[in-house]
Amino acid sequence: MTVKQISVFLENKPGRLSGLTKVLRENQIDMRALSIAETPDFGILRLIVDDSYKTACVLKEAGYICSITPVLAAEVPDEAGGLDSILEILGNNGINLEYTYAFITRKAGVAYMVFRVEDNEKAVDVLAANRVHLICQEDLSEL
Amino acid sequence: MGNYYQPEIECASREQIRAWQDERLVKQVRHVYENVPYYRALMEKKGVTPEDIRSVDDLHKLPFLTKADLRDAYPYGLLAKPLSDCVRIQSTSGTTGRRVVAFYTQHDLDLWEECCARALVAAGGTKDDVVQVCYGYGLFTGGPGLNGGSHKLGSLTLPMSSGNTDRQIQFMCDLGSTILCCTPSYAAYLAESICERGLRDQIRLKAGIFGAEAWSEEMRQDIQDKLGIKAYDIYGLTEISGPGVSFECSAQTGMHINEDHFIAEIIDPETGEVLPDGEKGELVFTSITKEAFPLLRYRTRDICILSHEKCSCGRTHVKMTKPMGRSDDMLIVKGVNVFPSQIETVLLNKGYPANYQIIVTRVNNSDQLDVEVEMTPEMFSDTVKDISNREKELVEALKSMLGIYAHVKLVSPKTIARSEGKAVRIIDKRKLY
Numbered sequence: 164m165t166v167k168q169i170s171v172f173l174e175n176k177p178g179r180l181s182g183l184t185k186v187l188r189e190n191q192i193d194m195r196a197l198s199i200a201e202t203p204d205f206g207i208l209r210l211i212v213d214d215s216y217k218t219a220c221v222l223k224e225a226g227y228i229c230s231i232t233p234v235l236a237a238e239v240p241d242e243a244g245g246l247d248s249i250l251e252i253l254g255n256n257g258i259n260l261e262y263t264y265a266f267i268t269r270k271a272g273v274a275y276m277v278f279r280v281e282d283n284e285k286a287v288d289v290l291a292a293n294r295v296h297l298i299c300q301e302d303l304s305e306l
Numbered sequence: 307m308g309n310y311y312q313p314e315i316e317c318a319s320r321e322q323i324r325a326w327q328d329e330r331l332v333k334q335v336r337h338v339y340e341n342v343p344y345y346r347a348l349m350e351k352k353g354v355t356p357e358d359i360r361s362v363d364d365l366h367k368l369p370f371l372t373k374a375d376l377r378d379a380y381p382y383g384l385l386a387k388p389l390s391d392c393v394r395i396q397s398t399s400g401t402t403g404r405r406v407v408a409f410y411t412q413h414d415l416d417l418w419e420e421c422c423a424r425a426l427v428a429a430g431g432t433k434d435d436v437v438q439v440c441y442g443y444g445l446f447t448g449g450p451g452l453n454g455g456s457h458k459l460g461s462l463t464l465p466m467s468s469g470n471t472d473r474q475i476q477f478m479c480d481l482g483s484t485i486l487c488c489t490p491s492y493a494a495y496l497a498e499s500i501c502e503r504g505l506r507d508q509i510r511l512k513a514g515i516f517g518a519e520a521w522s523e524e525m526r527q528d529i530q531d532k533l534g535i536k537a538y539d540i541y542g543l544t545e546i547s548g549p550g551v552s553f554e555c556s557a558q559t560g561m562h563i564n565e566d567h568f569i570a571e572i573i574d575p576e577t578g579e580v581l582p583d584g585e586k587g588e589l590v591f592t593s594i595t596k597e598a599f600p601l602l603r604y605r606t607r608d609i610c611i612l613s614h615e616k617c618s619c620g621r622t623h624v625k626m627t628k629p630m631g632r633s634d635d636m637l638i639v640k641g642v643n644v645f646p647s648q649i650e651t652v653l654l655n656k657g658y659p660a661n662y663q664i665i666v667t668r669v670n671n672s673d674q675l676d677v678e679v680e681m682t683p684e685m686f687s688d689t690v691k692d693i694s695n696r697e698k699e700l701v702e703a704l705k706s707m708l709g710i711y712a713h714v715k716l717v718s719p720k721t722i723a724r725s726e727g728k729a730v731r732i733i734d735k736r737k738l739y
Binding site for chain 1: 681682683686687688689690691693694715716717718719720721
């Protein structure tokens, strides 16, 4: 029950992100979600795409350093307190978030949160037991 | 004129200096030949015996010593006295992480400190002065050298060591320091801090002795103006003794080499051939009075020019220009010797490829060392925490190897400029030479 995030190393310099999006464009890759963690010298770009394998291949071929990281993507009701309920469950079960970011799709009434945790299995069990819906890689193409 | 510590030596006739050198060289070569098997082997290989060295004219017959020899002979291979006769070691970085260790007998320390005392007196020092030494103490020769020179002179010595600018300035004001000894970049930084705090009229400095790194004439002017002092250059290297191998006089037109202790030659770095006076080349020193660690024809890798022109200060010892460059890839950063190979060793030890670039800049008169390292798939992670930890590990390993902080910057693969397939390792943006 995970989604395969592509993580890419990018130097913190003008034009670096655009160089990467050009590669995606040339290969007809559509993004579902994007987030960047930045430091003074470099950034780590995190991408969710339909075809993660193809994306990793074209990026590596273009000389980028990237990796595939399995992360959790939880459906969150698009209403006040929606995210809080889920975070409460994670917090109560001692699950620490390395990082998180949100994305939406064409599906109305819901948003999605990506969670990067230490132990995916434990987090999946805890969320499932609390009826939080997680999507998997295959679901992405239908959203 | 005045301002001599040992006028009978510093202003001796050229004939007298030459007579001292001839006599001491012959004696020293024998001492080394008999007590240093490593150098004896080099002489034998070249077919030279002590009998072949009758005067300074024969100096060129002797084999050179290089930093590589110091590495190969580490730690005791070039020692010419029993350890029980030695009283001190000092040390500096070597080419591939192995440090250079120099030994001193009490006699060696005395002559070194005398050389430093000459430098202090040339800068106007007397026993009534208060000498603030903010060179690093410890294995680095800067602090101990000037400290010893100041003692010999009988000045009040403040052994401050480097850093802690607040305390430096407070002592300078409260105790009325009159002579400042430190690296030129630290002097510039102190000068700026003093002016910023409006303490310019609280200080009583009259002179500064600034060495261990390259500095420009503009920088000298800047320090002199800001502090209202005269700024003197000093030169030296641990292998030969430490600071005070040569020093500037009031003429400020080059540094007088203490020729009663050290014979200087200028050679062509490519061929090793001795060049005539006035030509630019690599500086080579022969130590003729030291007992424990007497290096003969040691190649400094510093490029400079010697001048025997008569100096207005009255000293007769030959003058050398400030080093105008290096004939190897050594960098001097914050007064510390840095070799690219040391950085390479750290990277390889930590499992990184040796794709790196060293960038040295001078920000606010202070050196900054950046090491750019190409990112690899093994090093990469999706979390900042993991990458930062690896970066920190590298910074710490570099610090323990180099003795100074280097900022590590991770860059994209294949972005470090390569020329003819070979990476350009060093970009020195300081305009020093």
